[in-house]
Amino acid sequence: MGTFHTKIAGVTASNADGMSRQSYILTYCRPGMPLSFRREPDNPYDSNAVAVFIKARALFFFTSMVQIGYLNAEVAQEIARHIDT
Numbered sequence: 374m375g376t377f378h379t380k381i382a383g384v385t386a387s388n389a390d391g392m393s394r395q396s397y398i399l400t401y402c403r404p405g406m407p408l409s410f411r412r413e414p415d416n417p418y419d420s421n422a423v424a425v426f427i428k429a430r431a432l433f434f435f436t437s438m439v440q441i442g443y444l445n446a447e448v449a450q451e452i453a454r455h456i457d458t
Contacts, residue, residue, distance in 0.1 A: 381425050381442035388440050397439050401429045409438060412456050419446055421453040 384394050409426040416422035423444040430436045444452055 377448075379444060379448050382445045383442040386442075392439070394441050397427065397429060398441050401427055401439075402441065410444070410452060410456060412453055414453075419449065421446065421450045423449040423452050423456065 384398060387393050406427065409428075411424045411426060413422040413424055414420055424440050425442050425444060426438045426440050428436050429439045443449065
């Protein structure tokens with residue numbers, strides 16, 4: 374699919390575990406790092422919702438995928454079609 378540039382929505386919210394997405398972004402995000410997308414077809418706000426995750430490395434051997442937000446609705450609609458196929 375290639376690369377694209379977009380803003381991520383919902384970055385000021387907290388995740389279900391109460392952790393701040395802003396905290397994850399400040400601590401772990403770096404320019405050019407890979408992102409993972411996860412579809413949320415049952416999302417009550419948008420059936421095309423695509424959550425954005427990064428790999429957070431707490432220790433050398435411990436990594437966790439953490440959510441930093443969502444693709445905006447317009448981009449998510451396009452990306453959802455690619456993920457669903």
